[in-house]
Amino acid sequence: MxxxxxxxxxxxxxxxxxxxxxxxxxxxxxxxxxxxxxxxxxxxxxxxxxxxxxxxxxxxxxxxxxxxxxxxxxxxxxxxxxxxxxxxxxxxxxxxxxxxxxxxxxxxxxxxxxxxxxxxxxxxxxxxxPLTYRADPAATNSLIPIRLNANFENGTHTGKLLYGPNNARFAKYFTFDQKERLSNSIRLKHGDHVKFRALLVGKTFVVTEVWDNEAERYSTLKLPKGVKDAIKEMRKTDSKSDTEQEPTQIEGREYHGWFYATTPDHLLGTDDRIIDTKRSERIFFDYEQAQIEQSVPREIANTYDRVILSYAYNTDEGEVPPEKASRFVFERNNDGLIEPVNHNGLLAYARIDSNNKITEILPTEVGRRNYSRSPRDLARSQQILPATQLKEASPGDRLFGFTADSTSSSETKxxxxxxxxxxxxxxxxxxxxxxxxxxxxxxxxxxxxxxxxxxxxxxxxxxxxxxxxxxxxxxxxxxxxxxxxxxxxxxxxxxxxxxxxxxxxxxxxxxxxxxxxxxxxxxxxxxxxxxxxxxxxxxxxxxxxxxxxxxxxxxxxxxxxxxxxxxxxxxxxxxxxxxxxxxxxxxxxxxxxxxxxxxxxxxxxxxxxxxxxxxxxxxxxxxxxxxxxxxxxxxxxxxxxxxxxxxxxxxxxxxxxxxxxxxxxxxxxxxxxxxxxxxxxxxxxxxxxxxxxxxxxxxxxxxxxxxxxxxxxxxxxxxxxxxxxxxxxxx
Structure with missing residues (x-):
């Protein structure tokens, strides 16, 4: 201060x-x-x-x-x-x-x-x-990875909350480090379904190896020095323990999951980052033992669309695209419209309430969020929307006149x-x-x-x-x-x-x-x-x-x-x-x-x-x-x-x-x-x-x-x- x-x-x-x-x-x-x-x-x-x-x-x-x-x-x-x-x-x-x-x-x-x-x-x-706002980092703990049903657009409005082992939300996939550039041989793209090994470091799962389909073997990932030191200390502690440890507990168990990146695919594995402090992407667990399937009404799925729309820009209106844009930033068409979001199999984050019910679908952990009510919702309950019929005329309308902007029937003037x-x-x-x-x-x-x-x-x-x-x-x-x-x-x-x-x-x-x-x-x-x-x-x-x-x-x-x-x-x-x-x-x-x-x-x-x-x-x-x-x-x-x-x-x-x-x-x-x-x-x-x-x-x-x-x-x-x-x- x-x-x-x-x-x-x-x-x-x-x-x-x-x-x-x-x-x-x-x-x-x-x-x-x-x-x-x-x-x-x-x-x-x-x-x-x-x-x-x-x-x-x-x-x-x-x-x-x-x-x-x-x-x-x-x-x-x-x-x-x-x-x-x-x-x-x-x-x-x-x-x-x-x-x-x-x-x-x-x-x-x-x-x-x-x-x-x-x-x-x-x-x-x-x-x-509803308008959007930039979320606080504290709000990330209430976000759980979700995958919408593959037939969502055809009417199967459900989704699975992708909890991992120990209720983990994801495994970190490191792509960059401040002190040493990480250049992993595996090139994953957003949405890829992968087999990987991950190790629980502290309270966070860290991806250590990813299966290479072409070579038909695991490829070991390069990790930041701090993470490597933490793993080394874990192994040292385990070797001194009297309790026998399964090798996979120390070296990393095998899991399946979906690669989820906010960085555009062409920038993954390069020095370019959308945020200077961004060091890792995510792999969402495909861990059936912990998945929870829930109903996802269309209006909840649309909350994702509203956030995506807020990332759009239009150069015709003088707006300038960010120099380092996330995967979600795009330019509007000339008519200002966007292509409808395909919700089939959509990977995202779900915000859940105290009853574990899904209240919002979001593209990023820390980023834009939807307010719960739109300005028009508040205005309607407040009775301040412009009058649509004579009986709704307020003091200003009665003295200065008005023209209604809508009617209950399109045939009525x-x-x-x-x-x-x-x-x-x-x-x-x-x-x-x-x-x-x-x-x-x-x-x-x-x-x-x-x-x-x-x-x-x-x-x-x-x-x-x-x-x-x-x-x-x-x-x-x-x-x-x-x-x-x-x-x-x-x-x-x-x-x-x-x-x-x-x-x-x-x-x-x-x-x-x-x-x-x-x-x-x-x-x-x-x-x-x-x-x-x-x-x-x-x-x-x-x-x-x-x-x-x-x-x-x-x-x-x-x-x-x-x-x-x-x-x-x-x-x-x-x-x-x-x-x-x-x-x-x-x-x-x-x-x-x-x-x-x-x-x-x-x-x-x-x-x-x-x-x-x-x-x-x-x-x-x-x-x-x-x-x-x-x-x-x-x-x-x-x-x-x-x-x-x-x-x-x-x-x-x-x-x-x-x-x-x-x-x-x-x-x-x-x-x-x-x-x-x-x-x-x-x-x-x-x-x-x-x-x-x-x-x-x-x-x-x-x-x-x-x-x-x-x-x-x-x-x-x-x-x-x-x-x-x-x-x-x-x-």
């Missing part, structure tokens, strides 16, 4: 998405009626139809002012001549003003609304197969719903941009976090980020997927200058560039993103947010998200000073969010809101239409009259208990904290490669992270959410 650790905040975190009635609310708050309101708001249900404006609903518009707090990058993306990707802002051909798409603004508000209300995910890639929110009248006439050679902004590679990095994405049932677990324990029953988010440092949002961030363009080290080159096959500059034009800090643009027939609680949340002071007031903090001086809340848009770009302050500068009421004594939208006094988007002058005007301040004051209770839910608490950012001086950044290696170190005996390793991004709903992470660096 290093003497000094690096302190920082993770630039990628999660917002818990708990979609059950068992929310964690503050006990001090009046909950009876408000709790029922929030539970109803958060639930899935069919939306109201759009053919009328329901009584008690609200319609109107808000004029929003959006101020850039840091550099804002977005626009057209091109990759000229296979070089670095270039991004430039769209411009109005007539006025030459920057064109900010309405969908980008709507997406920002929709994303915020979905996070606050723990809505279903709008987009979810397939992820129907997928249901869809138009949203109740519209963005119009975007005014960028006062916005200045940065462009030209002197203003070129280079972003470091925006490589997405891999879903198999489980600590980033998973929470427990209470919404707390999961960390310090053995790898096989991730993606299992009871765990929840979180929604990714990109927090920021408060000092950067309030800083001056153009709003750029050095972490966005600077590499941590030349070492990091070299690793990246090995990973994607391109030097650092070619995988950077060049921002040719962008909007600097302290620019203002305006837009109109229109809405029709939304509920009281939906309006409450819209007002919260478009009021920086309101966000700061209700964002749960753990700092004493912030109880008096509440921070300002910001939203995010555009590219470069992990690098603290795209921080914006969204404020409502003007609004006209109507409530549809049934009482004829009160003004409402229906009455306005009847009297031709006003309509959506064109309010009458009487709205400025306090006698008739809608009292927004009173509406917000009456929602105080609602906001407090909302802010105590895991999803809203975490989201509001991302809006106010991390206080203090610690930077917000990705974990460095050396830090990541240190963090992933495990105890080989238990498979658990070492010491203080296995650090996960600090949970945004934890009371200690503002404390920086402490991570060391591996050598």
């Amino acid at each position: 290093p003497d000094k650790k690096n302190k920082f905040h993770s630039s990628v975190n999660v917002i818990p998405v708990i979609r059950t009635p068992n929310f964690t609310f503050s006990r001090e708050l009046p909950q009876s009626k408000i709790l029922s309101d929030i539970a109803s708001l958060f639930s899935d249900k069919a939306p109201d139809t759009l053919d009328h404006l329901g009584t008690g609903t609200y319609s109107g518009q808000m004029r929003l002012r959006i101020k850039t707090m840091t550099a804002l990058a977005f626009g057209q993306q091109t990759t000229p001549n296979q070089k670095a990707r270039e991004v430039s802002i769209y411009r109005d051909p007539e006025s030459d003003n920057p064109l900010i798409p309405a969908t980008m603004i709507k997406g920002m508000i929709a994303n915020a609304y979905e996070r606050v209300t723990a809505s279903r995910f709008r987009i979810f890639d397939d992820h129907s197969e 997928a249901p869809s719903l138009r949203g109740r929110i519209y963005i119009t009248n975007i005014d960028t006439s006062k916005v200045l941009t940065k462009e030209g050679k002197d203003s070129l902004l280079k972003l470091r590679p925006l490589m997405s976090p891999k879903p198999s990095s489980a600590r980033r994405f998973l929470t427990d049932a209470n919404g707390i980020t999961i960390g310090r677990k053995a790898r096989p324990e991730y993606y299992s029953d009871g765990q929840l997927l979180g929604a990714s988010t990109y927090p920021f440092s408060r000092k950067h949002a309030m800083a001056g200058g153009n709003g750029t961030n050095r972490n966005a363009s600077e590499w941590n080290s030349s070492y990091e560039q070299d690793i990246l080159k090995d990973h994607v096959g391109l030097p650092g500059p070619k995988v950077q993103t060049k921002i040719l034009s962008w909007i600097p800090r302290d620019q203002h643009f305006y837009c109109t947010l229109r809405f029709e027939g939304i509920s009281r609680d939906e309006l409450r949340i819209l007002l919260l998200l478009t009021s920086p002071d309101l966000i700061g007031r209700y964002a749960p903090t753990s700092e004493r000073i912030e109880k008096k001086n509440k921070p300002t809340g910001f939203l995010r848009m555009g590219m470069g969010k992990p690098f603290e770009l795209g921080i914006v302050k969204v404020s409502c500068v003007y609004h006209s809101i109507y409530q549809n009421v049934s009482d004829a004594e009160h003004q409402g939208l229906a009455t306005d239409y009847e009297e031709l006094a006003g309509c959506l988007g064109a309010p009458g002058e009487f709205l400025s009259d306090k006698e008739y005007g809608w009292d927004c301040r009173s509406f917000i004051d009456q929602a105080h208990s609602f906001y407090e209770l909302l802010a105590s839910t895991p999803s809203a608490k975490a989201f509001l904290r991302t809006c106010i950012g991390y206080p203090g001086t610690h930077e917000v950044r990705y974990m460095k490669l050396r830090e990541n290696r240190w963090n992933n170190q495990t105890d080989p005996r238990t498979g658990m992270p070492k010491d203080d390793n296995g650090v996960a991004p600090r949970s945004l709903i934890d009371d200690q959410w503002t404390q920086a992470l402490e991570v060391g660096e591996a050598n």
